[in-house]
Amino acid sequence: MAKIIDGKALAKKTNDDTKQMVNELHSLGIKPCLAVILVGDDQASARYVRNKHKKAEQLGIESIVNHLPKETTQAELLKVVNEYNDDDAINGILVQSPLPKHIDEQLITRTIKPEKDVDGFHPVNVGNLFLNEPKNYPVACTPKGVMAMFAEYNIDLTGKKAVVIGRSSIVGRPMAALLINANATVTVLNHYSQDAKSYIKEADVVVAATGKLHMVSGADLKVGATVIDVGQNLNEAGKLVGDVDYESAEKVAGYITPVPGGVGPMTIAILMRQTVELASWSAKND
Amino acid sequence: MAKIIDGKALAKKTNDDTKQMVNELHSLGIKPCLAVILVGDDQASARYVRNKHKKAEQLGIESIVNHLPKETTQAELLKVVNEYNDDDAINGILVQSPLPKHIDEQLITRTIKPEKDVDGFHPVNVGNLFLNEPKNYPVACTPKGVMAMFAEYNIDLTGKKAVVIGRSSIVGRPMAALLINANATVTVLNHYSQDAKSYIKEADVVVAATGKLHMVSGADLKVGATVIDVGQNLNEAGKLVGDVDYESAEKVAGYITPVPGGVGPMTIAILMRQTVELASWSAKND
Known part of the structure; x- marks a missing residue:
């Protein structure tokens, strides 16, 4: 049984930190x-x-x-x-x-x-990210939140095989850039990909961000893989589910994010944190 | 025996086209x-x-x-x-x-x-590329030249397995972005990568851009793979060679770029072409 990456708990912790940062800034x-x-x-x-x-x-x-x-x-x-x-x-x-x-x-x-782009969507910020510039700039909140999950659970990325399923501007691409910058071996799959399953089967880290139900099931995964489910879909019963078939995946994965309670809560926590970071960076540049 | 991708010939053809573009612009x-x-x-x-x-x-x-x-x-x-x-x-x-x-x-x-950035190195241009923006912007010349080679030799990329060895700002990263945009399944290897050889062995397209001699040899390749050698190294004898062991690789590859006479001549041809494109785009925006 996989260890659950508790996005709600990490979001709370992140928000507590953010609140403290806000207090410190207020005092200045x-x-x-x-x-x-x-x-x-x-x-x-x-x-x-x-x-x-x-x-x-x-x-x-x-x-x-x-x-x-x-x-x-x-x-x-x-x-x-x-x-x-x-x-x-x-x-x-x-x-x-x-x-x-x-x-x-x-x-x-x-x-x-760009310095007020709290979503991290402006091309100059995306360029900074993709070039791994050693300076402060905002980054798309969902993938930044995923990186915070890896850090919280001490999930090692260096040299590891990471697969990003999907190449959207707001999740897949910035996620790939962050993983490349973190020294992972990164493969970006798209809907044209041949042998997509063979990449997923070998992956130490799978990030599913396609918006399609049941894209990944337990049988597709390597035993012990870390599975990050960015999907937010409604199933036949009208229930919120991810791109991963959670029930089968959690039996094989080492770590897994639930939906809801995984990536979702982290995205808004990072948005808040990033607002505070922008304020702090802007003050330093004054 | 692989078909040789003749960078010199394609550079000449590109330059001929560029010259014609220049003449047309002069007439305007x-x-x-x-x-x-x-x-x-x-x-x-x-x-x-x-x-x-x-x-x-x-x-x-x-x-x-x-x-x-x-x-x-x-x-x-x-x-x-x-x-x-x-x-x-x-x-x-x-x-x-x-x-x-x-x-x-x-x-x-x-x-x-950014609109005069003929090298395509400005973060906003890199961001445009990584976001696959449907507009005109300059792109790093070496990977843009490689894409011209794929086009010239009708090398299909959609759904194909591409491996980029190296993640530099001027070659590896923009090359990966171009291949992602061209619907390939792209894996970016770095020097921490575990099982790097297993990715190369499966790849339909290998782009070697590490600056290390003999990074890739024929035994590492899938039969029929397209091999693009961006390396420019001096070997023990002081001779210019790439990152690929050409002699063994050309026996296995389907297409291969020689060094010299491959990627090198295309880079400068694309630089010239891109200067003319910038002039043309700027005139349109006036």
């Missing part, structure tokens, strides 16, 4: 502040934004939520982003995805100042 | 211009710069070579880079590596305007 007169922009009436997006706002308040992070109507034009949204870019009181800017179709999401991502 | 009143900055007296660097200058002139590309003394300060070099950034007549800026130790090379790389 620095008030970390996150601005979240929500455009339109998507229910799931509204819920995510509420959760972020609540969590920020719990941790003592100033939180601005700007809820704009779905008719907001691209020019209007750019104007808000640029105001926040210029506002020294704001350390992190997040524009909740997805945006209405009439707005170019990539343009918005690129307009956020 | 656009004169592509490359500015190369050389600091100090490194003999090899001076030779590279001379070769670039000569090639640019052959192709009708305006070429500025600014040879600065080795005592040049970082501030003085930054000033020159910024002058070139602001000079609309200059399309590509290249600062020859290595720089004297008192100059922060990464700072210089970041100071070059």
